[in-house]
Amino acid sequence: MSPAPADVDLHDRVVAGDEGALGEIYDRFGSFLLALAHRVTRDREAAHDVVQEVFAHLWERPLTFDPARGAMRAWLATIAHRRAVDWVRKEERHRQLGRENPAELAPAAVQPGPEAELEATETVREVRRTVSDLPDGLREAVELAFYRGLTYRQVAVELGIPEGTAKSRMRSALRQLANRLAEEGAV
């Protein structure tokens, strides 16, 4: 997969210490990353902290990203997800399915700017369809882990299945997802 020229150019500029490039990447992906972080943490301030952390990491260690290995958007999402899950794990509060009154993100007073890439539209429909097409057991395991930040052990408890089954469902689900996306040319 050859890297998107925009990714390469922005990455080169960040590597070269160009602050303007960091701002441009923020304008493109900040909203998307915030929405993802909020989806997992269910906490407005935590979501903002996660986004701040993602950009600090990108600026400080740009060579941990290699455009030849995948899209910058996906890489940033991976970091955001990991930080959001770390926050969830650190939380002392007892986890329930469906948190009471999570702090909502304030709705936009103005629309995000035109450069904001809210949805990777080529991918998003295929991904949604593929995920909803997964057998229930696989889909649930993946959703509990990815969107709720549960460990596989916690997922096993939640679904009333052995730990080994939780692990293998996650692996199968992702393999199926990867295969379907490759067929669609979406990964």
Place this chain on the structure above:
Amino acid sequence: MSVPGAGHVATLLGAWALDACDGAEAGAVAAHLRACTLCADEAALLRSAAAALSESGLAAGTHYPDLAPRRAGVLAAAGTRRRPAPAVPNFAAPFAATAGLLESVLAEVDDRAWNRRSVVHTWTAGDLVAHLAASDALVAAAIGLDPDPPVEPGQDVLAYSEAFIAVARAWPPRRVLSHWRAGVDAIAARLCARPEVAEQVVDIGATHMSVANQLIIRAFETWIHARDIGEVAGVRVPAPSDRHLRPMTELAAKVLDTLPRLGIFSSTGHPGPVGAVQLTLTGRGGGSWLVRIGTQAPPPAVPDAEIVVDAVEFCLLVAERRGADELGAVVTGAAELAAELFALAPILAQP
């Protein structure tokens, strides 16, 4: 190649890709992936599928909040972790950009990598940083600054560098880095205050050229050694972007063309091939120049040979990080003339 316990780790790969392992397990998986390409390949595949999930989890019609109020705070917080490239006039943009590039590489260098031998002489990564600081100091002195250690008139460049490397070996890495950064900043500030210095011709070592061109050479050397340090630290270092690399390739072609004026007529010191080569560099930093070999006579209407080669690969030849046979160059016309150009190229990087 299978590793004891590899089967156990493989079952964790899905959970790992979803960040659904605990810290200790995640660490064990990451360590295993460094050693096992089979698992690493699967992990990469599963990771990309997991990243795709980040798209689908956001329901249609999700409210995307306006982030403008938080923008300055996010960028400022990032700024506390790493400095931007220094502000410089346009002619010095490659120098500032490669200083930024080195800064990015250094973020991946821990104390162990700092003390590890590089491909250059017996120098460690830390020695290379000291060497760059010393070489920068010679330019600083040429533009009227007072670097430390002081630069004597007619200073031997190799001796100055080796003396400073010896001093810097006794310093903690942090101090060497501060020293390098301070040197870059001082040069940048001077250039901003006195941009007219760009056209001033100065002598540094055997070179006699404008400050603007001296800074292009500084940029080139900084990039090459950043690459060398990256190798020591196990990180891939991208080449400078086209707008920063182009001045370097342009200068290389021009200097090659004028070597006879400096008394260099062949790579061997004995009479060699004479003629004109059309040097076409492709990709970032690319361009096409007519380069005369062994003569200053006006070039013929049709070049005697043509070389087409990747610009970055050509730069690595100049830096002696590649041999002529490793370039993947396409040569047409007088082959021995093209070979002579390749043989002459590394002379550009001699002190």
